[in-house]
Amino acid sequence: MQIEQHGVDVIPETERTGRPRDIVSFLIGSNLALGVVIFGWLPVSFGLGFWAAASSLVAGTLLGTLLVAPLALVSLRTATNLSTSSGAQFGVRGRLLGSALGLLLSLGYTALTLWVGGDAVVGTLARLFGLPDAPAVYALVYAVLAVCTAVCAVYGYRLLLRLSRTLAVGMTVLLVVGLLAYAPRFTTHAPAGTGYLLGDFWATWLLSVVAAGLSGPMAFITLLGDYTRYMSPARHSARRVYLTTCGGLVAGLLIPQLFGTFTAVAVRAAGDYAGPLVAQAPYWFLVPLLLAASLGSVGNAGLMLYSMGLDLDAIMPRATRTRCTCTVAALATVLVYLGHFVWDAQDAMTSFVLLLTAVGTPWAVIVLIGHLRCRGGYDADALQVLNRRSAGGRYWFTHGWNIRATVAWAVGSGVGLLAVDTPVCTGPLVSHLGGFDLSFLLSAAVTAVVHPLLTPGTPAPAPEPADGTAADGGRGHAAA
Numbered sequence: 001m002q003i004e005q006h007g008v009d010v011i012p013e014t015e016r017t018g019r020p021r022d023i024v025s026f027l028i029g030s031n032l033a034l035g036v037v038i039f040g041w042l043p044v045s046f047g048l049g050f051w052a053a054a055s056s057l058v059a060g061t062l063l064g065t066l067l068v069a070p071l072a073l074v075s076l077r078t079a080t081n082l083s084t085s086s087g088a089q090f091g092v093r094g095r096l097l098g099s100a101l102g103l104l105l106s107l108g109y110t111a112l113t114l115w116v117g118g119d120a121v122v123g124t125l126a127r128l129f130g131l132p133d134a135p136a137v138y139a140l141v142y143a144v145l146a147v148c149t150a151v152c153a154v155y156g157y158r159l160l161l162r163l164s165r166t167l168a169v170g171m172t173v174l175l176v177v178g179l180l181a182y183a184p185r186f187t188t189h190a191p192a193g194t195g196y197l198l199g200d201f202w203a204t205w206l207l208s209v210v211a212a213g214l215s216g217p218m219a220f221i222t223l224l225g226d227y228t229r230y231m232s233p234a235r236h237s238a239r240r241v242y243l244t245t246c247g248g249l250v251a252g253l254l255i256p257q258l259f260g261t262f263t264a265v266a267v268r269a270a271g272d273y274a275g276p277l278v279a280q281a282p283y284w285f286l287v288p289l290l291l292a293a294s295l296g297s298v299g300n301a302g303l304m305l306y307s308m309g310l311d312l313d314a315i316m317p318r319a320t321r322t323r324c325t326c327t328v329a330a331l332a333t334v335l336v337y338l339g340h341f342v343w344d345a346q347d348a349m350t351s352f353v354l355l356l357t358a359v360g361t362p363w364a365v366i367v368l369i370g371h372l373r374c375r376g377g378y379d380a381d382a383l384q385v386l387n388r389r390s391a392g393g394r395y396w397f398t399h400g401w402n403i404r405a406t407v408a409w410a411v412g413s414g415v416g417l418l419a420v421d422t423p424v425c426t427g428p429l430v431s432h433l434g435g436f437d438l439s440f441l442l443s444a445a446v447t448a449v450v451h452p453l454l455t456p457g458t459p460a461p462a463p464e465p466a467d468g469t470a471a472d473g474g475r476g477h478a479a480a
Contacts, residue, residue, distance in 0.1 A: 004156025007313040007321040008387060010380050011079045011229050018230035020244040022161055023072065026227050027220075027248030029164030030303040032171030032256050033296030034120055034274070035113025039216060040260020041273040043208040046197040050188040053212075053261045056205050057254065060213015065249045067364060067444070068217040068224070072245040073238050074371050075225025078378045081310050082225030082367070084387070088378055089370035090409075092385045092393065093400030096315055097409065098367075101360050102222030103311040107328065108352050109219050110304040111335035114149065116274055117297025118142045118336065123278030124290040135341065142336045145297055150329035152302035153309060154322050157230060160302055167299045174292045175259050181285040185266040194270045198421070203435045207421065210440050215353040216253040221364045223307045238376070305329055317387045351422035358420050358439040362412030362447035366405055369451055408451035416443025 006015075043053030071082060078085040083098035090097055118141045125131040125141075152159055196204040228241060260273070267276040281289055309325030316324065382393035386400065397403070419429040421437035430437065 003154060003322065004158065006156075007324075008081050008084045008310055010384060013079075013232060013234075016079065016230055016232040018227065018232075020231065020236055020240050022231075023224070023227050023241070024244050024248040024251075025161065025164045025168050026303065027245075027252035028255070029166070029168035029171065029252075030160075030299045031252040032167060032175060032292075033113055033300035034116045034293055035109065035297060035300050036216070036253065036256040037260035037263075038112070038116050038273050039212045040257035040262075041264040041269055042212040044190060044261060044264040045194070045270060045273075046204050046208055047190050047194045048196075048204060048208060049190045050261060050265045052201070052205055053208065053265075054258055056208035057213045057257050057261065060209040061216055061250060061253050061257070063209075064214040064217030065246055067361070067368075068220055069242060069245045069249060070368055070371070071221060071364060072224040072228045072241055073376065074367060075229040076231055076233050076236075076238065076241055077376045078225075078380045078383060079229050080225070080380065080383060081229060081307075081314070082222045083311055084314050084383055085225060085378070086363070086367050087383045087386070087395050088374065089366050089402060090405050091397040091400045091402040092383065092395050094397070094402050094406055095383075095386075097406065098222060098363060099311040099314040101356070101363055103308055103315070103328070105219055105222065105356055105360065106304040106308040106311065107332055107335065108356070110149070110301045110308065110328075110332040111339060113297050113301040113304070114142055114145050114332065114336045115339045117293045117301075118145055119274035119340070120278055120293035121145070121290060121297075123274060124281075124286050124293060127278065127281075127283075128286050128290070138340055139337065142333060142340070145294065145301070146329055146333040146336070148298045149301040149305055150326060152298060153305035153325045153329065156306060156321075157227070160299075160306060163299050163302065167295065171292060171296050171299075172255070174288050175255065177288055178259065178285065178292070179262065181282050181288075182263050182266040182280075185280065186262065187265055189265065191265070191268040191270040197423075198435065200435065203437075206436050206438075210357060210437055211354055212257070214440055215357055216257065217249055218353075218357050218360055218364075220249065221360050222311065223303070226307050226310060301332070305332065308332075314387070317389060351424040354420050354422045354437070354439065355417070358416030358443050359413040361416065361440055361443045362409045365412070365444050365447040366409055366451050369448070370405075402455075404454040405451065408447055408454050411450050412443045412447030415446045416440070419443075 043056050074085045075082055083095055083102050086098040087095035121141050122138055126133055131137060152163060198204045198207055263277055264273060267280040269276040305325060305328060308328040309321050312324035312328055313321045379394045382395050385393045416439040418427040419442045420427045420439040421430045
């Protein structure tokens with residue numbers, strides 16, 4: 001096992017040994033963590049009962065998967081990560097927009113995973129060994145989890161793949177055991193004393209669809225390419241990669257989230273999840289819960305941290321991926337401390353995912369429209385212009401920016417932010433939409449209309465060599 005040497009450069013064809021089932025391992029193994037489980041608690045904290053919460057999670061996850069899963073096919077063609085690939089639509093400098101979005105998304109979710117996992121670890125150790133519930137203990141546990149996560153992310157793709165395969169089996173067993181542990185306490189009703197967060201069932205249910213269900217797939221809008229770039233389109237069809245990505249997203253998100261909903265109503269978790277989960281766990285389940293909280297958090301946060309390192313590497317081409325990964329690991333740890341000691345974590349988490357969904361969705365829509373227009377044909381070498389600190393090339397546009405695509409993203413994001421309804425702020429359009437948060441649908445629809453109007457015409461696909469591989473050592477690969 002060696003530290004991965006690739007950053008956001010093009011993966012040579014000889015090293016593209018990934019298989020479609022690998023992405024299933026990543027998406028299931030890394031998501032069976034309390035940082036994902038807690039999204040199943042969110043609908044319950046909003047005042048929804050089990051069936052309403054579960055239906056909102058299923059609806060949001062399926063809707064998000066339809067939008068996000070096709071993004072996996074982009075990096076299958078370009079052999080680099082998604083934010084760098086977006087240079088085909090936004091320009092080789094404009095693709096920094098995708099890097100910034102990916103960095104923020106992964107940073108928030110990494111901090112969330114370490115925060116929730118760390119709280120559960122401390123609570124479990126307190127019940128097992130009488131460890132004091134003191135700030136210094138929390139700080140130490142967060143630091144240990146952060147260091148373990150950083151090590152996995154620094155070693156990169158192959159270590160994360162092995163870890164995900166192991167967690168996919170081990171964490172599934174732990175979650176099944178957990179269902180048995182909390183089953184005697186299960187009820188379908190929301191915890192006593194909780195009312196609908198937005199005062200109305202349907203408004204609260206739609207909030208749950210976006211904040212809890214849809215946010216799961218949206219967290220992967222820049223992550224999927226980190227793994228499909230290691231797959232070769234010469235050996236694996238786009239259809240198979242797409243279907244396995246869909247299966248991995250749906251299973252990898254719904255299994256832990258529905259477990260979170262089940263346990264949240266079982267332990268009557270209203271304002272906090274990790275505390276009641278640990279406090280009401282049968283004593284015999286404490287050791288499995290400790291393993292789930294620690295190992296699952298390292299696997300999930302490692303996946304996010306790895307992506308963050310790639311995004312920062314794309315923003316700072318002079319830095320190495322290893323240095324970038326260590327930097328973002330420190331930032332994520334700081335956010336964990338703020339989430340525990342300073343902020344109202346539930347409100348901060350809900351507002352964070354809603355706001356980033358509103359601005360991330362237009363970016364994903366533009367990348368998908370561009371992928372359809374060029375029919376999967378890219379000049380992979382031209383996408384690397386900024387990484388080589390040079391200028392020019394097919395995707396140079398105007399000083400490295402596709403102004404029209406950027407304007408389309410800004411318009412879609414602006415409409416989404418005006419229609420968002422969070423515990424911290426409410427957009428002015430919400431009152432005209434019956435009090436419902438339709439930010440995701442509006443931002444996607446507006447972008448899907450504005451972008452083609454601003455960028456008429458269908459670009460021709462990049463030329464493809466007869467043997468399906470680029471003459472430039474695989475760097476210019478463009479699949480049919």
